[in-house]
Amino acid sequence: MLTRNCLGITSLVAGGLIAGCSSDSSSTSPKDNLADATGTITNACVYDGYAAMQGASGETLCLDTEGTLAFWINADGSYGFPEATPGSTENNTADPIETSTDVGSTMPSDSTVSADKPAEDSTDSEPASETQSCTTDKALYTVNGISYYKNEDGSLYYFDTDCNKTSLSTIAPASSSSENSDDPETDASSASRPGLSSSETATPVSSSSNATPSSSAVTVPNSSASVATPSNGSVPAITYAASGATVENNNNCVTVTGGEVVITCAGDYDFSGSYNGADAQIRVYSPKSDSGVYLNLRGLTLSNTADAPIYAQMSSKTFVVAKSGTTNTLSDGSSRTKSYTYVNSNNETKVDTTGACIYAKDDLTIKGEGTLIVKGNYNNGIHTSNDLRFRGATTINVTAVNNGLKGKGTVDIENGNITIAATNGDGIKSDEGEDAGSIVDNKGIVNIKGGNITITKAGDDGIQAYNYIIVQDSVSEPNIKVTSTGKGIVSDNRVYINAGKIDISSGDDGVHSNQNIYFNGGYTTIAAPKNDGVHADSTLMINDGTIYVTNSYEGLEAWYIKANGGITDVYGTDDAWNAAGGNDGSGNTNQGGQSNWGFGPGGGMGGGMGSSSGFLTITGGVHHAKTGSGDTDGIDSNGELTISGGVVIVECQISGGMGGSFDADGTASLTSKTVLGFSSGSSEKGTNYNVSFTTGNYYGTSNIAFKPSISGRYMVATTGQPAQVSNTSSYQKSVTFPSGSTVYYNE
Known part of the structure; x- marks a missing residue:
């Protein structure tokens, strides 16, 4: 990367940019040329024909008419230029491929400990380092340490610290930062999501017993359509009261029908208040090509008498964030009468019934510094059909009729104070591969890297995985206490106890x-x-x-x-x-x-x-x-x-x-x-x-x-x-x- 302050006249030649520059210039910042006489920013990239996009680190990326990065403007006013032409091999090296750790592929050695220990799983670790890769695709450019890639439609994107695919957003004239400056809880993942609004929406599909979304919602024919009206820069705030939900700062991605709230694109969404009813539900239906959806709970009590209060139907990743200083309580109905018909990311029509209080079809992460109380009256407490992750020092109390926590793909716990009571099932469970009777690489795993976990009651097993269970101290020393009717810690294949304090009282x-x-x-x-x-x-x-x-x-x-x-x-x-x-x-x-x-x-x-x-x-x-x-x-x-x-x-x-x-x-x-x-x-x-x-x-x-x-x-x-x-x-x-x-x- 080459960064320098530029002076003088800049000319456009053959679609490129030639500038007279001096590395020791003390002149006025080029940003002084961005405003008209009224002080309104008219062209963030100074020159007509250039599109101004928001970079991941606060810089302004300037793309020419063909969508090629010509230069960028750093926050301090300095310019940066790509060192290599897009498509050349000089700056087009693929990111390092993240190492896969299939612990069953290596024969253990009698004489060494390391051969019997799986390498620590670095998947989805936070924060990401430059050695971590979220894709094997080759990067077009690297700007201030962030690699950028191009979609098929020519738009640029990057990956945030959670490996969420994040599309660049256009900098509108007189735009303001959309970051939540009054948020007392620093969220590293938010800092890497400039703009917080998505460039895409999806059409929500109602359940068989729910009303059709109101006509005020933005309805689009497919997941690649653009939002007609851009976000105003503020996080949408959804407040529940006795009459249902209301929304402020709607970014055209929120549909409210009574107590049902449907989210159709990525970004941050704040939830607060209290509501009880058969329609008390936050439903996420966001394109998987989009970045993650963050459900920020800021003192929310949501009791659904007939279904799940949180249902992530489709998204690249859904984050449930218990904000610092808040207590949030979710409970579901003891039976199910609703079914949901929707089109998934593979354009397949699916019919689904929720099986947990917090129920997700794709990756789900629980994080934050607050308290989350989950009451699974029907089946599981927290369930995802893919990977379930716990990040941050969240206090989590789960009671469930069946399993407390289930990540069918994986359950990955880095932190938190987690208490589980599972009346008839397992406390923590991951069973990918069990139905077919064969191991799926990097699935069917419970990986505990830290935190305090207390399973006060398990009607079956305390912690169960089909592939393997590993307890390690890669983040902090885990403290695990299990009381179970069945086995305490059990796997169909392998168990690794590498660290931590574990106390088991089991019937088996x-x-x-x-x-x-x-x-x-x-x-x-x-x-x-x-x-x-x-x-x-x-x-x-x-x-x-x-x-x-x-x-x-x-x-x-x-x-x-x-x-x-x-x-x-x-x-x-x-x-x-x-x-x-x-x-x-x-x-x-x-x-x-x-x-x-x-x-x-x-x-x-x-x-x-x-x-x-x-x-x-x-x-x-x-x-x-x-x-x-x-x-x-x-x-x-x-x-x-x-x-x-x-x-x-x-x-x-x-x-x-x-x-x-x-x-x-x-x-x-x-x-x-x-x-x-x-x-x-x-x-x-x-x-x-x-x-x-x-x-x-x-x-x-x-x-x-x-x-x-x-x-x-x-x-x-x-x-x-x-x-x-x-x-x-x-x-x-x-x-x-x-x-x-x-x-x-x-x-």
């Missing part, structure tokens, strides 16, 4: 996957007294973090359990750790048809294993396993057992049967120097010592010492006869488990 498994589970960080507490604390049909990999299973039937269960690190403190009334093939509780022996590590849907871990199969390997970490009484095993493998590293403490209260502290149906190798087993019966694997122990003393070897919480007379050690330890100060390291016990050891 605490964390469950039909394929693989990876713990790479975080602090996870689980109470699942009737089932497994953590269960993976295929692989359970523990690389880092803390896993505290306070109560379970079996603490950790998978066909292949491998612990490379981390801290585990597990109590199971049956086995504490169990490596066994097949589905949860099924004893399934059909392990064929799947490659190692169990990636992908369908089947378990691979290679045609026998009926008594399983692998349990510990190479690192610090682990405490405790069982209840009965025919119980501390650490049990239905196949091979290998403990070559790490610190392992087992307390097994076996009172009949076979097993004990360590058990394996196949070969067993216990070579780590920091292994201790305490049991009331002998252990099937490992070296047994007849050493009586009580709860009041430490016992161990020169490598490890631990004070048991049970009494007995059989101990397992790997470095010779264990004995009572009177002084623990000689040990180099110690770890206190979440349950309160401390282990001392030397590496």
Whole structure:
């Protein structure tokens, strides 16, 4: 880019612009030439025949009669010129393609954590950087760091920080800024949407039981038609009262019929007031080629007795923004009698019935600094058929008959204080691909990057996804609490716990996957007294973090359990750790048809294993396993057992049967120097010592010492006869488990 102040006479030659310029000029700004004698701006680009368009950063873009950018005028009055002719390769490089992260395409490595962690999802992150791409199309120009592209009709557009496609708007004479200067909440996305008005409208299609939009609405035959009257520069303000809705500053994109408000083009719209009725609805029907629709809630109570109060029928993206300092309450009817016939972006006629209090067919983002209360009396609380995102420190309280939050494509949470009560369904759900039984790339995902999430009640599962669930701290440390009748956190394919504080109380498994589970960080507490604390049909990999299973039937269960690190403190009334093939509780022996590590849907871990199969390997970490009484095993493998590293403490209260502290149906190798087993019966694997122990003393070897919480007379050690330890100060390291016990050891 070349920017300079220009002096003298400027001539138009062969459709181009030639100017006499000086980089050190201190002359009057060229903008002084834009006004006539009355001070009215007559031509923002100075020269006849040039169209003045509003740039993304406040500059004026000047396009010639062919729509080619000739020059621009910055806010400080300086001129800028394109460095390359449009169409040349010098300045026509495509934006970097955003990296896709299909975490299932790479085989994990035993020795590294990173191979088992999906890359952090940067999709729709805010603010966008220059390395982010919203398209693979080649940019025509880059002006002040913003890339511009051309539509088929020759008009220019760019992408804002949310990757919303934003068309340039014409600067009208004597125009004024349309930004909301009195808005106390700074919205980065608003700053990138100069003009706030759209260049397009769409024809709203009424529901079968609603009145036709009034004749005052601007009706156009297709989504590419222009608005006849431009916005006056102010955000439309819709106010609800007992009689219905009224609108001020109508930009010809708002139709009001009683309590029904239909939005037909992109931009910001403010909503306030209170209304209750069968027609209490904000409906968005905006061209998908347009930029996003922002529904700014500024103290709104909207109760629809028959349908959804917010219905985003079509848009590129819809944003529901709870403005700072406001409380907004939305509730829907407990039944549905309406259906909606409309034409979608593919020119297909669709018939739709809303299935949630906030119901969207396209991308939906919830944001803001205020409070949003959602009451889903019919089905789901908040639902979109595509991607559902949460941005900003919004306080959100959702109650729902079925699912609390459902983004069929993805659910992406960066921030917010979210409380969910789902009577019969899941707290949070994403199930793209489930109907077809196959993974859709980058869909069927719940991605939690920050925020505080409390699921006070889930009639089914707490958090459920078909493809994968990832909890990470790419924005802030997530704090998640789940109380569920079913499973706490569950995926048909993969679960990644990379960070955060997670507290689960579940009627079924605490964390469950039909394929693989990876713990790479975080602090996870689980109470699942009737089932497994953590269960993976295929692989359970523990690389880092803390896993505290306070109560379970079996603490950790998978066909292949491998612990490379981390801290585990597990109590199971049956086995504490169990490596066994097949589905949860099924004893399934059909392990064929799947490659190692169990990636992908369908089947378990691979290679045609026998009926008594399983692998349990510990190479690192610090682990405490405790069982209840009965025919119980501390650490049990239905196949091979290998403990070559790490610190392992087992307390097994076996009172009949076979097993004990360590058990394996196949070969067993216990070579780590920091292994201790305490049991009331002998252990099937490992070296047994007849050493009586009580709860009041430490016992161990020169490598490890631990004070048991049970009494007995059989101990397992790997470095010779264990004995009572009177002084623990000689040990180099110690770890206190979440349950309160401390282990001392030397590496």
